[in-house]
Amino acid sequence: MDQYWSVTQQLLAGFGENCLLFGVTLLFALPLGLLISLGSMSRFKPLKAVCRVFVWIIRGTPLMLQLFVVYYIPPLLSDGSFKFSDRMTAAMIAFIINYAAYFSEIYRGGIEAIPRGQYEAGYVLGMTKSQIFFKVVLLQVVKRIIPPMSNEIITLVKDTSLARVIAVGEILKNAEQFTKQGLIWPIFYTGAFFLLFCGVLTLLFRFIERKLDYYKG
Amino acid sequence: MAFLEVKNIKKSFGKTLVLKDISFTLEKGEVLAIIGSSGSGKTTLLRCINFLETPQKGVISVNGSVLFDDADSSKKKDAEIRKNRLHFGMVFQQFNLFPQYTVFENLILAPKLLAKEKIEQNGEFLGAKSYKEAVESIKTYAEQLLENVGLSEKRDEYPCNLSGGQQQRVAIARALALKPDILCFDEPTSALDPELTGEVLNVIKSLKSSESTMIVVTHEISFARDVADKIIFMADGVIEEEGTPQQVIENPQSPRTQAFLSRFNQYSD
Ligand SMILES: Nc1ncnc2c1ncn2[C@@H]1O[C@H](COP(=O)(O)OP(=O)(O)OP(=O)(O)O)[C@@H](O)[C@H]1O
Numbered sequence: 001m002d003q004y005w006s007v008t009q010q011l012l013a014g015f016g017e018n019c020l021l022f023g024v025t026l027l028f029a030l031p032l033g034l035l036i037s038l039g040s041m042s043r044f045k046p047l048k049a050v051c052r053v054f055v056w057i058i059r060g061t062p063l064m065l066q067l068f069v070v071y072y073i074p075p076l077l078s079d080g081s082f083k084f085s086d087r088m089t090a091a092m093i094a095f096i097i098n099y100a101a102y103f104s105e106i107y108r109g110g111i112e113a114i115p116r117g118q119y120e121a122g123y124v125l126g127m128t129k130s131q132i133f134f135k136v137v138l139l140q141v142v143k144r145i146i147p148p149m150s151n152e153i154i155t156l157v158k159d160t161s162l163a164r165v166i167a168v169g170e171i172l173k174n175a176e177q178f179t180k181q182g183l184i185w186p187i188f189y190t191g192a193f194f195l196l197f198c199g200v201l202t203l204l205f206r207f208i209e210r211k212l213d214y215y216k217g
Numbered sequence: 218m219a220f221l222e223v224k225n226i227k228k229s230f231g232k233t234l235v236l237k238d239i240s241f242t243l244e245k246g247e248v249l250a251i252i253g254s255s256g257s258g259k260t261t262l263l264r265c266i267n268f269l270e271t272p273q274k275g276v277i278s279v280n281g282s283v284l285f286d287d288a289d290s291s292k293k294k295d296a297e298i299r300k301n302r303l304h305f306g307m308v309f310q311q312f313n314l315f316p317q318y319t320v321f322e323n324l325i326l327a328p329k330l331l332a333k334e335k336i337e338q339n340g341e342f343l344g345a346k347s348y349k350e351a352v353e354s355i356k357t358y359a360e361q362l363l364e365n366v367g368l369s370e371k372r373d374e375y376p377c378n379l380s381g382g383q384q385q386r387v388a389i390a391r392a393l394a395l396k397p398d399i400l401c402f403d404e405p406t407s408a409l410d411p412e413l414t415g416e417v418l419n420v421i422k423s424l425k426s427s428e429s430t431m432i433v434v435t436h437e438i439s440f441a442r443d444v445a446d447k448i449i450f451m452a453d454g455v456i457e458e459e460g461t462p463q464q465v466i467e468n469p470q471s472p473r474t475q476a477f478l479s480r481f482n483q484y485s486d
């Protein structure tokens with residue numbers, strides 16, 4: 001029993017890191033993704049090209065590779081004079097960049113799915129561009145992107161364990177430590193933490209979807 | 218000077234010239250029906266009039282004031298285009314109601330936004346001195362419009378729960394809520410099941426009065442004949458023939474008008 005509690009404590013400490021990475025990534029990647037999506041729909045061609053190439057590179061390479069790049073490339077380029085003092089910071093940067101790219105595509109899909117007639121109806125009613133965006137389009141976009149967003153955010157929960165490749169002390173890394181003492185079960189036990197967290201998120205997203213279910217279209 | 222004057226409108230998309238040289242006038246209280254085959258430029262013309270497209274050439278004026286003139290080279294500011302748009306209302310083929318708002322909210326959304334802006338700017342909106350007062354009269358007017366289109370009991374429904382014909386009647390009421398000088402319809406019944414066209418056409422017919430000026434693009438020839446004071450037949454981006462319903466529909470002079478109408482007469486009567 002004592003052993004069970006000490007393992008749980010260790011894993012909880014690790015899962016705290018996962019949650020931190022999750023929260024910070026969401027906090028920055030959600031708005032950054034919106035900026036990138038606006039850029040990738042811009043009529044200013046160079047900006048559009050830069051954003052699209054960025055999204056292509058980020059979505060076209062493994063997140064694990066991006067973690068290595070963010071952690072190892074700056075010291076290499078600066079001949080070792082720059083080094084991340086905190087591995088977590090490097091992980092956060094890689095995750096924010098990666099998820100902003102994915103989110104931007106979700107936003108873009110949502111925004112482009114709004115029929116042009118909605119904007120035109122607003123225009124002929126004398127509304128300004130920003131009134132049309134905030135009063136007409138925004139909620140429709142939100143309703144459309146909730147399902148793909150919830151998918152992506154649930155993936156993010158599980159992806160946070162990838163941070164262990166640059167030795168962030170997250171839950172799976174902590175669980176692995178116990179194998180040295182001949183304990184295998186803590187590794188499987190980690191699943192419970194992810195399941196619980198994702199379960200709560202699923203309920204939350206279902207609640208939001210229900211809230212927006214009062215209209216169709 | 219006529220109430221609405223449209224002069225020498227030219228509009229092309231890339232290399233395709235869609236409106237070649239369109240001029241017409243309309244008096245206050247008149248109903249103009251525009252007919253013509255698919256691709257002749259009817260929608261494009263209405264969109265130019267509503268400033269959803271910018272013509273390369275031409276002049277548009279309402280009640281003596283010039284709203285658009287290609288010779289006026291200064292690029293129009295958004296605010297000015299918005300102000301000009303308010304002279305016109307537009308009812309689309311696809312209704313384009315805002316799905317997240319109830320019928321009533323669809324009607325009052327734009328007027329409320331406008332009232333807020335006007336009262337902040339001038340301290341006044343259509344006689345109302347405060348925003349609250351303005352909202353009251355906007356709501357009263359919206360209720361009345363819903364009654365006029367026969368949808369008072371649908372006030373708090375969402376558009377997805379209405380039939381196509383009901384949605385289009387809401388769209389008409391929404392366009393009227395801003396009291397436009399000229400109300401434009403782009404094939405208002407083309408997206409509807411045949412049994413629903415009647416209710417929408419009847420509403421449009423009921424709007425006809427000495428005060429309301431309307432432009433209706435339609436394929437409903439008998440409706441055009443009954444309601445319009447004036448008919449324009451468009452073909453390939455030009456006005457091929459125009460006149461009273463008697464002139465254009467009963468006695469078309471141009472061979473193209475005759476050919477177009479004979480295709481309709483085959484199926485009616
Ligand atoms: N945004 C656009 N870009 C390029 N071409 C366009 C555009 N809008 C319209 N056109 C072209 O202009 C021509 C006239 O189109 P328009 O929609 O005005 O015709 P219409 O008379 O309304 O036809 P319908 O009866 O089918 O509605 C068509 O050949 C169409 O392909």
Ligand SMILES: [Mg+2]
Nearest residue numbers: 259260261404
């Ligand atoms: Mg058309």
